[in-house]
Amino acid sequence: MTRLFVTDLDQTFLNSERQFNVTRFTTILDQLDERGNQFAIATGRDEKWVRNKFGKLVDRMHLVTGNGATWRVKGSDQLHVRNINSSALKKLEDILTSDAFETIGVIAFSADNMYNLAGLQELPENMQDYMAQVYPNMETVAHLADIPELLTSVTGIFPPIHSEEAIALIDDNQLPLHATTSGYGTVDILAEGVNKATSLTMLIDQIDLAPEDLTVFGDGMNDLEMMQLAGNVYIMPNSDDRLFGRGYNVVTNDSDHDGVLETLEKIM
Numbered sequence: 001m002t003r004l005f006v007t008d009l010d011q012t013f014l015n016s017e018r019q020f021n022v023t024r025f026t027t028i029l030d031q032l033d034e035r036g037n038q039f040a041i042a043t044g045r046d047e048k049w050v051r052n053k054f055g056k057l058v059d060r061m062h063l064v065t066g067n068g069a070t071w072r073v074k075g076s077d078q079l080h081v082r083n084i085n086s087s088a089l090k091k092l093e094d095i096l097t098s099d100a101f102e103t104i105g106v107i108a109f110s111a112d113n114m115y116n117l118a119g120l121q122e123l124p125e126n127m128q129d130y131m132a133q134v135y136p137n138m139e140t141v142a143h144l145a146d147i148p149e150l151l152t153s154v155t156g157i158f159p160p161i162h163s164e165e166a167i168a169l170i171d172d173n174q175l176p177l178h179a180t181t182s183g184y185g186t187v188d189i190l191a192e193g194v195n196k197a198t199s200l201t202m203l204i205d206q207i208d209l210a211p212e213d214l215t216v217f218g219d220g221m222n223d224l225e226m227m228q229l230a231g232n233v234y235i236m237p238n239s240d241d242r243l244f245g246r247g248y249n250v251v252t253n254d255s256d257h258d259g260v261l262e263t264l265e266k267i268m
Contacts, residue, residue: 002036004062004209005267006200006226007260008218009043009050010182012236015256018053024261029060031268038074040064040203042196044182044222046109046152047072047079052134062207067180067188067222068199069152070111073206080202081111082194083150088175092154092189093117093144095169101162104185107131108144108154115147116140123157153190160185180222183240188222197225215267217251217260219243234263 007013014020032039040062041050047065051058063072071080096106097120106117114135116123119142123131131138141147144154156166166187170179176192204210212231216223219236224243227233233248236259244250253259 002038002209002213004038004040004204004207004214005032005264006040006042006064006214006216006230008182008216008220008223009041009045009053010184011238011255012217012219012223013041013255013260014053021258021261022057024258026057028261028264028268029057033060035268038062038207038209040200042200042216042218042223042226043067044155044186044188046070046114048112048134062203064196064199064203066109066153067182067190068194068196069109069190071199071203073203079111080199081152082191082199083152084154084189084191085176086145086150088177089144089147089151089154091173091175092170092177095173096154096156096166096187098169100169101165102159103156103162104159105157106144106154107157108141108147108151110147110149110151113149114138115144117144118142153188156187156189158185158187163187182220182222195225196223197229200226200229217263219255234260 042064044067062074069082097103104121105123108115118140163181163185167179178190178194181187211229214230215232216226216230217234219239221240234251235243235248236251238254251259251263
């Protein structure tokens with residue numbers, strides 16, 4: 001039976017420095033190939049970020065990016081995209097920049113480009129530096145509605161204490177949007193009905209696998225839908241408290257100690 005192993009990235013597969021053990025992971029990919037199994041990334045990060053991080057290894061895995069806003073079958077030239085309804089952008093911007101809570105920044109993504117909303121705080125220097133590497137032509141815009149192309153996602157960056165408040169406010173306004181969080185103060189906004197599980201469902205249908213063939217790893221509430229989809233689930237020891245008590249397996253070691261890679265080795 002072919003199995004598909006799927007992992008979130010930040011605080012799950014990647015360590016606190018957003019790095020991973022390349023040699024160990026490459027060996028695991030080789031072993032998966034030998035056994036006829038497959039590997040996928042399902043992350044809130046956009047595809048350009050993932051490609052920049054994984055280099056040539058990215059061609060050996062399926063990709064679900066932007067929390068499900070985009071997905072690609074391994075080796076395919078076709079990127080599947082679910083865009084946000086542009087009519088919701090003005091109200092969304094009003095919510096994200098509300099005086100009800102502190103907003104550090106708002107960034108928006110199309111399938112190819114990144115935009116930064118003007119008039120907010122300076123993003124952390126390390127975040128600016130990395131974004132500049134991945135998106136050298138990043139634009140600053142006065143309003144989200146000014147962006148001249150369809151958006152796959154919008155991310156609000158807040159002090160962690162305010163992220164759930166922002167999600168609640170978006171939900172209360174009943175916009176055609178889905179808001180979720182990977183933790184650490186970020187709120188990711190997608191088209192209505194879009195999450196990691198919806199894109200994984202379409203992906204596995206295309207490669208002729210079933211939900212029970214999935215083994216997933218994650219740590220945040222933006223992973224919950226794919227955990228509910230999968231036949232086998234592992235959560236990280238540092239996961240969001242709301243993921244515990246659901247009967248999921250708990251990885252022994254955290255992401256700073258190759259917890260996902262160690263677990264994959266044990267499974268194989």
